[in-house]
Amino acid sequence: MENIILRIKRGDPNHWEYRDYDVPVEKDSTVLDALYYVRDNIDHSLSFRASCRMEVCGSCAMMVNSFPTTTCSTLFSKIKPAKIENGKKVYIIEPLRGESFKWIRDLVVDFDEFFKKHESIKPYLIRKDNPEGQLIQSPKELKKYYPLTLCIKCGACVAACPISNSDPNYLGPAALTAAYRFNADSRDQGKNLRLAIVSDPEGCWRCHFSSECSNACPKNVDPASAIQKLKVQSTGYELKRIFLGKRGE
Amino acid sequence: MSLKGSLFWIKIKGRQISDGIAFLFHRLTGLVILLYLYIHFAALSQLIGSQSTGGQNFQNFLKTVESPPFVALDILLFLVIFYHGANGIRLVFSEFGIGTSRRKLFFWIMMILGVIGWILLTYIVVKAFLGR
Numbered sequence: 415m416e417n418i419i420l421r422i423k424r425g426d427p428n429h430w431e432y433r434d435y436d437v438p439v440e441k442d443s444t445v446l447d448a449l450y451y452v453r454d455n456i457d458h459s460l461s462f463r464a465s466c467r468m469e470v471c472g473s474c475a476m477m478v479n480s481f482p483t484t485t486c487s488t489l490f491s492k493i494k495p496a497k498i499e500n501g502k503k504v505y506i507i508e509p510l511r512g513e514s515f516k517w518i519r520d521l522v523v524d525f526d527e528f529f530k531k532h533e534s535i536k537p538y539l540i541r542k543d544n545p546e547g548q549l550i551q552s553p554k555e556l557k558k559y560y561p562l563t564l565c566i567k568c569g570a571c572v573a574a575c576p577i578s579n580s581d582p583n584y585l586g587p588a589a590l591t592a593a594y595r596f597n598a599d600s601r602d603q604g605k606n607l608r609l610a611i612v613s614d615p616e617g618c619w620r621c622h623f624s625s626e627c628s629n630a631c632p633k634n635v636d637p638a639s640a641i642q643k644l645k646v647q648s649t650g651y652e653l654k655r656i657f658l659g660k661r662g663e
Numbered sequence: 664m665s666l667k668g669s670l671f672w673i674k675i676k677g678r679q680i681s682d683g684i685a686f687l688f689h690r691l692t693g694l695v696i697l698l699y700l701y702i703h704f705a706a707l708s709q710l711i712g713s714q715s716t717g718g719q720n721f722q723n724f725l726k727t728v729e730s731p732p733f734v735a736l737d738i739l740l741f742l743v744i745f746y747h748g749a750n751g752i753r754l755v756f757s758e759f760g761i762g763t764s765r766r767k768l769f770f771w772i773m774m775i776l777g778v779i780g781w782i783l784l785t786y787i788v789v790k791a792f793l794g795r
């Protein structure tokens with residue numbers, strides 16, 4: 415057991431400050447454990463979002479020492495402190511940053527924009543027919559998109575992306591990855607509908623492959639690779655559109 | 664585009680060389696190349712009409728750009744161009760979905776090829792410079 419300093423950004427866009435909290439942590443304590451400790455024992459007014467505590471719900475993503483990550487799966491023993499002050503390790507916790515997230519209060523941000531973008535790419539199976547019974551899929555077909563289904567919509571990739579941070583209209587890595595996830599699903603028939611949306615300067619072509627999204631993703635979804643594959647699909651779609659006049663349907 | 668957000672591009676802390684830092688350098692080297700092209704064309708345009716002085720302007724110009732500081736700057740410029748080119752080729756492949764999951768390896772292979780190209784060109788230029 416040792417005591418660390420949690421330096422938390424408190425307040426709202428009109429009035430804010432960093433406040434220090436002295437928190438005891440164990441070898442396997444997570445950043446989220448420390449936040450609960452602060453709220454339960456030091457300052458009940460601290461606001462943050464969290465639920466499952468096991469990297470499934472995607473609610474607890476924040477900036478930890480300027481790096482976006484899910485706090486429930488970030489162990490103090492695995493990260494370096496931002497600084498050492500008076501012999502104590504200091505960790506800086508801030509709300510998710512970026513144009514897609516409006517800061518509400520303390521560590522809570524508004525995900526409306528993020529989910530609007532996600533919804534816009536039609537993140538569900540689309541069928542032209544009305545099939546009866548199960549849609550059979552081989553393990554090989556499943557493998558093509560399975561890792562992408564692990565996305566928990568935590569938003570860490572969007573907060574890490576330099577393009578999302580400078581262009582509020584960019585669809586962003588999470589939404590684009592979801593578009594590729596459904597396009598790569600053999601049961602889906604809505605590929606062209608999605609490509610009509612993402613083949614856009616603010617869609618997959620705004621990505622400059624800096625891969626910060628993949629480095630930040632706690633679920634190893636690798637959004638950067640998915641977006642490049644989406645670009646390949648988008649190129650085919652655009653060529654067909656230009657030369658054969660086919661549009662998304 | 665927001666200015667505050669664009670400042671995020673130049674953030675280095677916590678970023679990987681093969682990803683975020685490569686992205687930043689690609690932009691910076693792109694700007695250097697653009698600036699160079701501008702200066703290059705601006706300087707060359709000063710030579711228009713040099714025939715009237717029997718090519719004397721051109722000879723003077725050559726003398727300046729073949730001086731040691733200019734050659735040293737040229738060699739630095741090659742480094743910038745080789746970085747931009749090698750990383751650019753990597754990005755073109757990546758945008759075709761090739762090598763996206765082996766990013767680090769791909770980046771370093773391209774960097775090694777870029778440095779080899781730079782050393783070769785530097786050798787050719789220095790040899791020509793010394794042999795004048």
Ligand code: SF4
Binds near residue numbers: 578622623625627628
């Ligand atoms: S790879 Fe694309 S989406 Fe991912 S961080 Fe870079 S620019 Fe953003």
Ligand code: SF4
Binds near residue numbers: 572633635
């Ligand atoms: S791709 Fe990864 S970082 Fe992005 S929202 Fe999904 S789980 Fe989070």
